[in-house]
Amino acid sequence: MAIQVAIIILLVAVIIATLAVFLIATILQLFKINAGLSVVLPLVGQIVAKTNPVNPVVDDINAQLVVTRDALENLMLKKAGPDSAGLVESLFPGEGAKFLRRVGRTGKVVNVGTVYTRGVGILAGLGRGAPIGVSHTKGPAVRDPKYSTTEVAKLYPAPPDRRDPSRNIPKAPVIGKDPVHSPYEAALTPGTRTRDAQGNKIETPEPAPASPPPAPTGKIEVAPPPAQSAPAAPTQADPPSTPGRLSAKGTRPWER
Amino acid sequence: MADAALWIMVIVLAVVVVVLLGLLKRVLKAATSIPPKIDAIAGVAAAASRDLDAVAVLLTTQGYIKSIRASVLNYGGSLDAALPDY
Numbered sequence: 355m356a357i358q359v360a361i362i363i364l365l366v367a368v369i370i371a372t373l374a375v376f377l378i379a380t381i382l383q384l385f386k387i388n389a390g391l392s393v394v395l396p397l398v399g400q401i402v403a404k405t406n407p408v409n410p411v412v413d414d415i416n417a418q419l420v421v422t423r424d425a426l427e428n429l430m431l432k433k434a435g436p437d438s439a440g441l442v443e444s445l446f447p448g449e450g451a452k453f454l455r456r457v458g459r460t461g462k463v464v465n466v467g468t469v470y471t472r473g474v475g476i477l478a479g480l481g482r483g484a485p486i487g488v489s490h491t492k493g494p495a496v497r498d499p500k501y502s503t504t505e506v507a508k509l510y511p512a513p514p515d516r517r518d519p520s521r522n523i524p525k526a527p528v529i530g531k532d533p534v535h536s537p538y539e540a541a542l543t544p545g546t547r548t549r550d551a552q553g554n555k556i557e558t559p560e561p562a563p564a565s566p567p568p569a570p571t572g573k574i575e576v577a578p579p580p581a582q583s584a585p586a587a588p589t590q591a592d593p594p595s596t597p598g599r600l601s602a603k604g605t606r607p608w609e610r
Numbered sequence: 611m612a613d614a615a616l617w618i619m620v621i622v623l624a625v626v627v628v629v630l631l632g633l634l635k636r637v638l639k640a641a642t643s644i645p646p647k648i649d650a651i652a653g654v655a656a657a658a659s660r661d662l663d664a665v666a667v668l669l670t671t672q673g674y675i676k677s678i679r680a681s682v683l684n685y686g687g688s689l690d691a692a693l694p695d696y
Contacts, residue, residue: 358616365623369630376634383641390648397655404662411668415675422679429686435696 427457448558 430438438457443450443465503532550556 358620362623365674368627372631372634376638379638380641386645387648390645390652394648394652394655397652397659400659401662404665408665411672415672418675420681425683425686429690432695433693467648573663
């Protein structure tokens, strides 16, 4: 009887000791958890506070972008018409159908990029001399590169070369009195040709020393023709020897 | 008879000791595994809080977006005037 009671007492003591040890250890761990959570909670509060204004700002940015996109899409529809979806498809594959849905239209999306280079369709429509025949400098030609720009070349026989400004077409001369940007300059020798039609220099005799002109008398005086020995000299009634150049100096009788 | 009852009580107490040891060990193991995870969460939360300091730049971005929108709309208006309609 005494042994059994002693064992029972011993077992009860073991149970109590075990409970005490494990519960104390668990309590210590709970204290650690409490301390850790007290560190985490303020950080979570900071995160919440910092992310609080994100939603309205992002919503506003999205609204601005949507307005801009709608305006550009409407402009695209206005300028490119039914080719709009194809242009969008050529730049952003897969977006042509979405573009059509957004603008409330239906139809087949034809990727104009398979026919024209990106943007060349628009430039060709504008008549800027776009290189329609070439898809890319490194890619194959999608159309005949030799003759596809003929129509554009007809419109602009000498399109300006943007890469070489010296080959640009000069601007049209400005007409008006004393224009600021006039391409013409006053001639140093007015009324005389310094070069012939072929561009060769014309040798001109040295001008005679200037003598003061006679004072006007108010009468028309016709000087008699100088005496010439040659019988074939033209008279006053004879036609000028060089027809078609009547304004040339020296062919009129009063200028001899 | 009384001896038998005492022996049964001894056996029951022994079984209780074993079961109690197992359960308490598991509770302690679970409690011990929580603090490292909380420490990890605290580190991640601190890093996230630092990263969110850049959220203030969103206000600058918002201003930029507004100015870009105005520029794009002006540009579109110019294109509208310059290009012929379809």
